[in-house]
Amino acid sequence: MDFDFSDEQLQLRDAVQRWAERGYPFERRRAIAAAGGFDAGVWRELTDLGLPGLTVPEVHGGMGLGPVEAMVVHEALGAALLLEPLAHAHLASTVLQRHASAAAQAAWLPRLAAGELVVLAHVEAQARHRWDRCHTEARHDGQGGARLYGVKHVVPAGDHAAAWLVPAVHEGTLALWWVERGAPGVRMQGYPLQDGSRGADLVLDGAPATLVTRAGEAALAWLMDAGIALLAAEAVGVMDRTLALTVQYLQTRKQFGVPIGSFQALRHRVADMKMQLELARSMAYYATLKLGAPEPQRRQALARAKVQLGQSMRYVGQQAVQLHGGIGVTDEYLVGHCFKRLTQLELTFGDTLHHLGEVAARMTDAAGVTA
Structure with missing residues (x-):
């Protein structure tokens, strides 16, 4: 199997890296985090690059x-x-392309391509990473439409979104709904998260909603798996940066007159960090390639990927902080922010223990071992 990227994919990666190096340095990120965790100017720059519409069809x-x-x-x-x-x-x-009607796609996808932020609001209290445990309700409004009642938590940049995709139970069936910003019955409470990004609680008290699909379980299963694949790729990028910072520090920090990177015990720990990074990278590729598999295989593959990513993120982050010593936990130095970001990613779309349970539940009686 060929794992090499095409020339077009490499050019895309290089263009994004150039923007990040010039337009999103650590100092700007720290300022955005201090200001609340979301910057409309950055989002416009991403839109100018075409990135919000990356997966939107050209039509x-x-x-x-x-x-x-x-x-x-x-x-x-x-x-x-x-x-x-x-x-x-x-x-x-992607979920609109898979589950929404042609009319809904024609109405909503151009808005995404133009840079309107639409986010998934699925987390509820006491759900414990179970997306199918949903207490938000959709009720008939008597005029042929529906209104939603419930609370969603930790909605990414929810108070800056133009609309939300909201799972809600309708007549005993989980469905996916589109809710517009500014609709009556919608209240938002934004707050910073521990990694510097922004979350919000979305309160729906009779908010009018448009149905995306009645196949809410299938849509949510896809969203969780696709989200894990994107998260895995992002985590690999964070760990790459974390390892590079750690190697650089070991090469410059001196003790007893020599760089501490010359100490064999520390070199072994860096080698273990590199091993965990490459395990995570291979599983990130595996996760993306398995998105096209039938649902049972896809769900098992993405759970496996999240388990390995969780283990790798925890190991790389902890080792980086320890190898940096006191500077590793200061706000002024980047590696501590890397550790916070890895911790946040490990908890997103189900933590490691949750997905370890998912893997175990999907094992056959032989646990993959044949006679």
């Missing part, structure tokens, strides 16, 4: 690219520790 004004290109982009932006939730724009695009 609707997008670039018409696929999951491998999205993986390449998110790995490059992961190294920059991007705070803005670009992944949710890609998730919204």
Whole structure:
């Protein structure tokens, strides 16, 4: 199997890396985090690059690219520790293409391509990473429409979104709905998250909603798996940056008159970090390539990928902080922010223990071992 990227994919990656190096340095990121965790100017710059419309079909004004290109982009932006939730724009695009009607796609996809932020709002209290545990309700409004009642938590940059994709139960069936910003019955409470990004609680008290699909379970299963694939790519980018910072520090920090990178015990720890990074990279590729598999295989593959990514993120982040010593936990130095970002990613779309349970639940009686 050929894992080499095409020339077009490499050019896309290089273009995104150039923007990140020039337009999103660490100082700008720190300022955005201090100001609340989302910057409209950055989002406009991403829109100028065409990135929110990366996976939107060309007929609707997008670039018409696929999951491998999205993986390449998110790995490059992961190294920059991007705070803005670009992944949710890609998730919204793909789920609308898979599940929305042609009329709905014609109405909504051009808005995504033009840079309107649409995010998934699915987290509820006491759900414990189970997306199918949904207490938000959709009720008939008596006029042929529906209104939503419920609360969603930790919605990425939710108070800056133009619309939200909201799972809600309608007549005993989980469905996916589109809710517009500014609709009556919508309240938002934004707050910063521990990695510097922004979250919000979305309160729906009779908010009018438009149905995306009644096949909410299938749509949410796809969103979780596609989200894990994008998260995996981003995590690889963060770990790449974390390892590079650690190697640079070991080469410059001196003790007893020599760089501490010359100490064999520390070199072994860096080698273990590199091993974990490459395990994560291979599983990130595996996750993206498995998005086209039948649902049972896809769900098992993405759970496996999230388990390995979680283990790698924890190891690389912890080792980097320890090898940096006291400077590793200061706000002025980048590696601590890398660790926070890796911690946040490990908890997103289900943590490692949750997905370890998912892997175990999908094992056959023989656990993959044949006589």
